Amino acid sequence: MSLSPLTPPTMQEVHVWQWDLDACVSEFDRYWKTLSAQEHERAGNFRFELHRCRYVTGRGKLRQILGHYAGLPARAVALEYGPEGKPFCTSRPAGWRICFNLSHSENTAALAVSNGFEVGIDVEHIRAIEESMPVQVFSAREREQFDALPASERQTVFFETWARKEACLKALGTGFILPPEHFEFDLAVHGDTTPRFVGGEAQEAAHWRVRALTSGRTCAGAVAARRAEWSIVEMN
């Protein structure tokens, strides 16, 4: 592998990489060798082979890409974890700080890489909505908007909103330790947006930007950061 580093994102960019976890399975052995002892242990805990393979190809490709940015072999990329499990990269290339977040849904993986500011990403395969889901995910205001939608629009709006909320909670690093309604959105706005309220506050919400991912028609996806001026650069 070449060690010449990739150009870092600017402070106004988030690099987004997407790949098919199942298409990478031929690389399994190569990726396996790049994983840490802790990652090997976690891989060993999956009950189903498919999930184990997806975890290994997800982490392997993550390490490969971060290694390209840092000018390091994939196995030398140093990863540590926040209190709620958010992984972060402690390998420091000259002149910038790698921030990243990874998401996977079924066979789709997506990685966001930013320069010095926290980022969150979520992809969701669009699937049937279980009855309890809107109650779990939406605030009362959002549910009112959702219930007024024609049935034909509900599925895409539901997963678009879910991806936005999860991307924001992953940017914070809390995940669902905070409730999904902590970030509240206007469901009438599609694509790029700003939350209406964060923790009930409009002023805090104004600091956030959420960009939509173009992952095809089978997935909804979003990237979020508490920062005003940035845009996505698709890397593949």
Ligand SMILES: CC(C)(COP(=O)(O)OP(=O)(O)OC[C@H]1O[C@@H](n2cnc3c(N)ncnc32)[C@H](O)[C@@H]1OP(=O)(O)O)[C@@H](O)C(=O)NCCC(=O)NCCS
């Ligand atoms: C973060 C969270 C929303 C991810 O849910 P998910 O359905 O696995 O969703 P995604 O596929 O989008 O994200 C998974 C990836 O997010 C990253 N991640 C894990 N915890 C994270 C966190 N707290 N914040 C941001 N990103 C996180 C990891 O890279 C993970 O993938 P990997 O383990 O294969 O590397 C969910 O796990 C959560 O709410 N966690 C926090 C609460 C918790 O359970 N803490 C206990 C662990 S210490």
